[in-house]
Amino acid sequence: MTARNAPETTTERAPTEVRSCLALTANDRPCRAPPLQGSDFCFWHDPNRASERTAARKRGGYRARGLDPEAPVPEVHLSNVIDVLDLLKTAAQDCLRHRPSLARARALAHIANTAAKVLESQELRDRVEDLENRTAVQAMSDDELLRAAQDILGRLGEGDHEAAA
């Protein structure tokens, strides 16, 4: 007698052996990513990883825009004209690091416009100050003018002395 009952081959793997994420992708196909340990879902579909995913996306977004989320933010001062112009200069330099585009041209034009306004207001202030000084000079008596002139000449003399030494 010949043994006709050959042992059944068990090449087919049990479905639990190779696991893949149970979620569906955006186009309704099953996600084929391997699930996380102790979970039925991969990192991008595990409902318990939502906050981590958000953080990872944010980091990715920052990097894509050339930003380092861990870099310390430089201190910004805006208490005088020099500070404001400094900040505008930094902004213009940042713009120029980007490829030429309509948005870049617009941003640069805006920065230039703002800088022009700042410089104009500074110039006006200087002129008002100059006028105020002149008015003060006109209000001086002859004696006061003479003393002021002698004071200036004295200081100039000191300067010459220092320069000669």
Ligand SMILES: [Zn+2]
């Ligand atoms: Zn998945």
